[in-house]
Amino acid sequence: MSFEGKVIFESLSLVVVFVVFEFGDFVVGLERVFDVIRDRRARTVGLQFPDGLMRYAVPISRLVKDLSRVEVLLSGSSCFGACDVDLRLLASVDVLFHFAHAPMKRVKSLDSRVVFVEVSSSLPVLPVVKSAVGLFSGSVSRVGVVTTVQHLHTLGEVCRVLESSGFDPVVGVGDGCIAHPGQVLGCNFSAVAPDCDEYLFLGSGRFHPIGVAIARRERVVAADPYTGRAFVVDPEPFIRRRCGVVARALDAESFGIIVSSKLGQERLSLARELLGLVEEHGKRGVIMVVDVVKPDQFLGLGFDALVSTACPRIALDDIESFRVPVLTPVELEIALGLRSWEDFRLDEITCGR
Numbered sequence: 001m002s003f004e005g006k007v008i009f010e011s012l013s014l015v016v017v018f019v020v021f022e023f024g025d026f027v028v029g030l031e032r033v034f035d036v037i038r039d040r041r042a043r044t045v046g047l048q049f050p051d052g053l054m055r056y057a058v059p060i061s062r063l064v065k066d067l068s069r070v071e072v073l074l075s076g077s078s079c080f081g082a083c084d085v086d087l088r089l090l091a092s093v094d095v096l097f098h099f100a101h102a103p104m105k106r107v108k109s110l111d112s113r114v115v116f117v118e119v120s121s122s123l124p125v126l127p128v129v130k131s132a133v134g135l136f137s138g139s140v141s142r143v144g145v146v147t148t149v150q151h152l153h154t155l156g157e158v159c160r161v162l163e164s165s166g167f168d169p170v171v172g173v174g175d176g177c178i179a180h181p182g183q184v185l186g187c188n189f190s191a192v193a194p195d196c197d198e199y200l201f202l203g204s205g206r207f208h209p210i211g212v213a214i215a216r217r218e219r220v221v222a223a224d225p226y227t228g229r230a231f232v233v234d235p236e237p238f239i240r241r242r243c244g245v246v247a248r249a250l251d252a253e254s255f256g257i258i259v260s261s262k263l264g265q266e267r268l269s270l271a272r273e274l275l276g277l278v279e280e281h282g283k284r285g286v287i288m289v290v291d292v293v294k295p296d297q298f299l300g301l302g303f304d305a306l307v308s309t310a311c312p313r314i315a316l317d318d319i320e321s322f323r324v325p326v327l328t329p330v331e332l333e334i335a336l337g338l339r340s341w342e343d344f345r346l347d348e349i350t351c352g353r
Ligand code: SF4
Pocket: 080, 081, 082, 083, 084, 185, 186, 187, 188, 264, 265, 310, 311, 312, 313, 349
């Protein structure tokens, strides 16, 4: 943990000190936390961190308590994304600070006491972006650029690298679930600009770039600042795995349809539609409402397959943990013969602007 104090403006009468709150590879927007506490005269505040930041939760809690002289309650509940606000903690605090996720419209409108505190990565991105540039096809002109929330502040420099290499970078604007141009979520690819020749994804892991490739059916180059690797994404193994999961559900007679009670994931009306489809096809279904989806919850309930309307990544990331196939809503339509594989896409939680 380090705090870097920088004098950014100085004159005879005025000194402005800009403090950067840096924890490991992350810059945390704590100045916003202090401003909100002061402006709202908060006395009790809640702090909610995702797993990746939990190791800094205690020092940040102490810092907020000591500098603002407020009572701090730290959330120990899940924090998978902006979709997942700790509503129980919210009931006990004046302000709930939710770290590391950009606001989502369906959650933001809930209560002005929920304040999203964005956290950015301090890792340099230009070396890996320069490596990625060499992986685009020769004929490419328009390159769609997307990233995850912690690298958004680098999009300007990323676009300049692309321009200086002769490309025309395009940053799309997403729907109401997406707070910033060029931002992608595991459940929302609406900010992936249409009509580009190829795409650049900046960030870690394979899920998001695969999602971009499936959403736009174009070639995607991924640049990972954590590993320093740039590579071309191949979505085919992922799609083949999903074909296998759907195939295992073809003979299912009984479906458990999962609805999350988390504010940003709750899709009860979609679950009702899916239940209607299941029953129209002579099968049985039950809607189950859960908070955190865990494989054990469904043991012994007799379902042949599950359909998740909760976070789309549950069906896609955790397949090994479930004893029965877990489908997305799109995949249920394929299993019931209502959609073809050519029309396969990832499940997305969308929000109108
Ligand atoms: S629904 Fe899933 S992918 Fe979407 S924001 Fe929440 S945790 Fe992330």
